[in-house]
Amino acid sequence: MTDPRLARTTPAPKPGIVHLGPGAFFRAFNAVFTEDAMAHTPGDWGIIAVSLKSPTARDQLAPQEGVFTSVTLAPDGPSDRVIGAICGILVAPENPGAVVDAMAAPQTRIVSLTITEKGYCHAPATGRLDLSHPDIAHDLAGGAPRSAPGFLVAALAQRHKAGQPGFTVMSCDNLPDNGALTRQIVLDFARARDPDLARWIADTVAFPATMVDRITPATIPDDIARLAKRTGYNDPACVQHEPFRQWVIEDHFPQGRPAWDAVGAHCVASVAAHETMKLRCLNGTHSTLAYLGYLAGYDTIAQTVANPAFARLCQYLWQHEILPTVPQPEGEDLTAYAAALLTRYANPAIKHRTWQIAMDGSQKLPQRILATISDNHAANRPCPGLALAVAGWMRYVGGIDEKGAPITVKDPLAELLRRTSDSAKTTADKVRALLAVEQVFDPALACNTTFQSQLISAYSDLTAHGAQNSVERFLHNIAIFQPDI
Ligand code: CS2
Secondary structure (H helix, E strand, O other): OOOEEOOOOOOOOOOEEEEEEHHHHHHHHHHHHHHHHHHOOOOOEEEEEEEEOOOHHHHHHHHHHOOOOOEEEOEEEEEEEOOOOOOEEEEHOOOHHHEEEHHHOOOOOOOEEEEOHHOOOOOOOOOEEEEOOOHHHHHHHOOOOOOHHHHHHHHHHHHHOOOOOOOOEEEEOOOHHHHHHHHHHHHHHHHHHOHHHHHHHHHOOOOOOEEEEEOOOOOHHHHHHHHHHHHHOOOOOOOEEEOOOOOEEEEEEEEEOOOOOOOOEEEEEEOOOHHHHHHHHHHHHHHHHHHHHHHHOOOHHHHHHHHHHHHHHHHHHHHHHHHHHHHOOOOOOHHHHHHHHHHHHHOOOOOOHHHHHHHOHHHHHHHHHHHHHHHHHHHHOOOOHHHHHHHHHHHOOOOOOOOOOOOOOOOOOOOHHHHHHHHHHHHHHHHHHHHHHOOOOOOHHHHOHHHHHHHHHHHHHHHHHHHHHHHHHHHHHHHHHHHOO
């Protein structure tokens, strides 16, 4: 007998937020915070969740009227909680007009986004909208929108025309200065369409920056089966996440916001230092572990850091190459923050696949690792550990693992990167060819000769000895040549 489907037992809240990108992270984070905030301070902050691409989230959520289970995976066992904050679900390609109408409706005071790095359709090196992106070119040609910038501008245009104030646009993606970046791409799009509208947006619409953090691996069928065994219901929309959560929000919401600050979020004047801390310390080592761990044959982050060499590599990176570049965020003990990360990674209940984190590296590397390297170079500090991480990425996007088997590289630049890697025969040529990919590498960094030779030597090590031995050799060399480390 199949288990009954999870069903809504409390009335859905009235909408106040439209959210683009209803994936696992949004459900484990924004939806839970908003549910908590409405329980603390009642208000109409129900969320209309919008898929920009696939109907999967709708197909999972709609039969259960938007409710889903948030499963907290502590090392000593799971706890389950049903979340009811989602009050509507739309699939943009099926009905783009309904999405624009929902965003333009006067009760929508916030449009939030978790659309991943590539959803911003920007050139990561410049932070400007990529006008040649196929979805942007399509949207600018006047068709029903497909892209996030296209939807935001179409809905803001409707509000402007109706004499309504704009909604607040809140990015919750792992991008540096995500508020300013979102504002820039929206203004770039609006200017290309209607300069008056662009001026109105620039003058009146708020784009607060946020730093978001909760490790949320993709849900797999086993998770759904285990939940059914515990609860007796079937919930394909469930999400699994760690107990930890941290949300730092630039407090600029002219149309109001839920009482997120009353339930654990920090609403502050500037999130920049927190954002740098999180992107470089957490996401930087996550990506390092993803590429080197995957190449070494590890399926998950917890398995990777269970190997003492990989754990030690993280500690070395935080202490010597990452933290020296991070400004002090208010109220944070940076050393304790980094130490706690290792405990979070080691949580055996969290099966976060190295392959999942390795996805879209071309969009992630600049803010997670390359900016840190550039800052170190500017201060004349060597950073061979981060060079090893970048060499790991270079090996990975070459598309062949250490056993000679193909890697399924998921990245908008996968084909270009593979072609670039294949076009060169020697290690040095491969490294130089990949460094010339300007969508990823700032030319100033790419032509730094110290960086080039560190990369060439790390790449040769990876090819000759494999990732596992290369990490061990790296730590051994550091101990000999820099004994104070
Ligand atoms: C991860 C992040 O998938 C990835 O690239 O590094 O999603 C990470 O788990 C979150 O940023 C944690 O808050």
